[in-house]
Amino acid sequence: MRQVRLAAIALAIFAVFAIWPQHAATQIAGATGDLMVVPERVEIDLAYNGANIEVGAEVPAGYEAAVRLMSRPERLELKKLGKRAGLLWMGAGTVTFENLPVVYQVLSTAPLANLGTPVLRAQWMLGYESLIPDHTPGADLRGDLVGLKEHGGLFALREGALVRRGKSASLVAPAAEPPQRLRGTFRLPASAPAGDYSVDLIGFKDQRAVHLASATLHIEHAGAVRIVRRLALDHGLTYGAAASLIAIVVGLLTGVLFRSKSNEGH
């Protein structure tokens, strides 16, 4: 009995040692960074036409880095298009993607493929393969989904768009190599929904990765946009009746106006 227990303990210790180094190899202890998002809050009013979100980052010397901006993951159901009767392209069922953010953008200092292994990139959700892994439903339509999202500006992978801005003047560790300053810009389309977006800075060195810093971007409705939305969502019937009434009045007024103009002409 005692021998069995000892064997079990030995096996457990072996298992921990067998697994631990692999996991540890993807992490870097002690590395720190800084991330700044400007603006941190975006208000959607009637004049809103999307926003440029500037990110400034500080990463340790010798690191490559990526900044990932994404909205909260949710369920997305899309119409699948296929060929019917061997001739006509039309709706051929639906495809559902679970836990997919509406907005997903990445800026990086180098091509993502150079930053780490596919497993490492998947762990940090960098790249479209990590969003829709091969074994998940709809993975065969990944390219089409990404194309649709990129077409609308909601998805973007901008490799090399996180650029170095020289060495930092930080005096935190004067003896060591000073950290690098990075800068990049996310372009959010007007169709990006309101909500909280997570922004994460991930550093890479020697096929290992570390989460260096994070920030939150708040997008919210404001002014007339908020009022109209509240009316439409909370008082739909009144809103619909008012919209129809206004349309009728505008239509009739234009009719009267054109009639009087036409009479003047005679």
Place this chain on the structure above:
Amino acid sequence: MHLYLPIAGNSVNVFLMIGLGGLVGFLSGLFGVGGGFLMTPLLMMYGIPPTVAAASDSNQIVAASASGCYTHYRAKTIDVRMGVLMLVGGIAGGTVGVQLIKLLRRLGEADFAITVVYVLMLGGIGSYMFFESLIALRGRPSRAAAPRSPMYRRMVGALPFKVYFPRSKVTITALMPLLLGTLVGTLAAIMGVGGGFIMVPIMIYLLRMPMHVVVGTSLFQILFTCINVTVLQAHFNHSVDFVLALLLLIGSVVGAQIGIRIGRRLRADQLKILMAVLVLGVMVKMLLGLLLRPEFLVAYKGGH
């Protein structure tokens, strides 16, 4: 200059939307069609969610058709009696159509069947109108002007509830506009469009109404149908974007007036041939959409 649309959740170019409204309003005034078959796909191409595009389009059609109706009412080119009968039939048909589409979808092949029937129907109506008007423009008597076949006359003549429609100068059974309205309402609900360009040829060829009364009466019917759709969409789906509708209607009410004025200067056969070209154009566009491989094999759901 851009404006953010609160319900669509996207921004649009103000002048482009007003121009788009103007173009569709022009067609509405000229032919008596709502223009949803043209406007909704254009809005979707611009990035407006399909459900919002369809619902907001209904809202702007209310303005364009109200503007057109006023002018036609003053010109006494609306057959209110005929319009009300068709409207009653249309609302009943719409209700039936909504249930029918649910049933067809459950059976599986509904989308395929509907699209094929739609393209064939547009092709048939458009071609018939085109060649019939072409013959008339060349000075030969058109088949529409010629007396109907004895069988058709016997069938229609045997129906009860005959009514004289003074504005259209026809005596037919009240069941005809009611049943045809129901048919168009059902088709419109199944196809997801207002049905103006199905209704107009039916009024010309089956009810034998004069072309200018057809346009006014069609607009009259479209006005009430679209008010109904706007209120229902706003109440149940929250998909009416009034800011978008406002931009579109600024253009469409002006466009509708220009369309009506140009329509008055054209002969009935000229109007019909233009309408035929429009119907055939829509058919070709739909056909190309079916035959050409789409850029992406997934699409957002909803809309027409």
